[in-house]
Amino acid sequence: MRVLIADDEPPALERLQLMLAGVAGVEIVGLARDGQSAIELARALKPGLLLLDIQMPRGTGLNVAAELRGEDGPEIVFITAFEAFAPDAFEVEAADYLLKPVRQDRLRQAIDRARRRSAERKALARQMAGESGPPPSDPARAGFWIPTAAGRIRVGLDEIDWIEAAKDYILLHTARRCHILRMTMAALEAEIAGSGLTRVHRSAFVRLDRVAEVRRPTRWQMALVMRDGVTTPVGSSYVTRVQDLLNRDGGRSPPAN
Numbered sequence: 674m675r676v677l678i679a680d681d682e683p684p685a686l687e688r689l690q691l692m693l694a695g696v697a698g699v700e701i702v703g704l705a706r707d708g709q710s711a712i713e714l715a716r717a718l719k720p721g722l723l724l725l726d727i728q729m730p731r732g733t734g735l736n737v738a739a740e741l742r743g744e745d746g747p748e749i750v751f752i753t754a755f756e757a758f759a760p761d762a763f764e765v766e767a768a769d770y771l772l773k774p775v776r777q778d779r780l781r782q783a784i785d786r787a788r789r790r791s792a793e794r795k796a797l798a799r800q801m802a803g804e805s806g807p808p809p810s811d812p813a814r815a816g817f818w819i820p821t822a823a824g825r826i827r828v829g830l831d832e833i834d835w836i837e838a839a840k841d842y843i844l845l846h847t848a849r850r851c852h853i854l855r856m857t858m859a860a861l862e863a864e865i866a867g868s869g870l871t872r873v874h875r876s877a878f879v880r881l882d883r884v885a886e887v888r889r890p891t892r893w894q895m896a897l898v899m900r901d902g903v904t905t906p907v908g909s910s911y912v913t914r915v916q917d918l919l920n921r922d923g924g925r926s927p928p929a930n
Contacts, residue, residue, distance in 0.1 A: 674721045675721045676702065676723075676784075677722070677723050681729045690704075692780055695777065702720050707730045711725065712737055720747045727755065734751055735765060751770045751771065752771045756772065763819075763821075789848055817830075817845065819854055833845050833868075833880065835883075836870065836877065843856050858875070869882065873907045883899055883900050884898065895916065
């Protein structure tokens with residue numbers, strides 16, 4: 674995937690370049706230090722993905738994303754030090770929203786999502802042109818209506834791999850993108866009862882059948898590695914219950930390290 678990076682801080686640009694060097698199939702095609710340069714380079718270089726800081730001179734990342742929005746624009750992943758911009762970021766349909774300092778596993782997840790979203794956009798374009806494509810999703814399945822700039826979209830519970838809290842919001846992580854919704858964790862727990870999503874931390878729910886690895890550094894510590902490589906810690910008060918649920922899986926759960 675062709676990637677353009679936009680950040681006004683040289684150390685951040687260098688760090689992202691080093692991290693991307695460890696991600697297969699990624700080619701860095703350009704670097705931008707301000708919003709206007711990001712727009713110009715994106716239009717000239719046609720990257721598939723734009724890793725975009727929010728607070729930059731000559732146009733914020735949100736301005737850049739809005740300017741490039743459209744069928745031919747790149748997928749957008751925001752990388753910022755501030756949580757407060759998350760609702761605005763998803764208004765411009767970003768694939769993901771990463772907080773600095775960026776973790777390697779979250780960066781890989783964001784890139785994988787961008788790849789899937791890009792492939793789905795191409796498949797949809799073929800469908801509209803009369804070619805074969807994936808069947809439409811079932812609008813009747815249980816899930817959430819997520820507000821967007823154009824209206825609302827439906828996210829089915831079966832699409833969600835894991836959920837994390839972000840102050841007054843929750844982030845719903847699916848294979849192709851992250852969605853943001855204003856909801857408390859208590860309200861969320863009641864909403865997703867019986868869905869297969871298990872609370873593993875006061876600020877996280879995980880679909881256990883999508884866990885690839887269980888790490889147990891000590892008896893009372895546990896971390897779950899998802900199929901896309903993201904690591905979610907298990908709170909100490911949840912460790913015993915989570916281990917019991919994994920053991921109850923009839924030997925199909927991943928082995929503990």
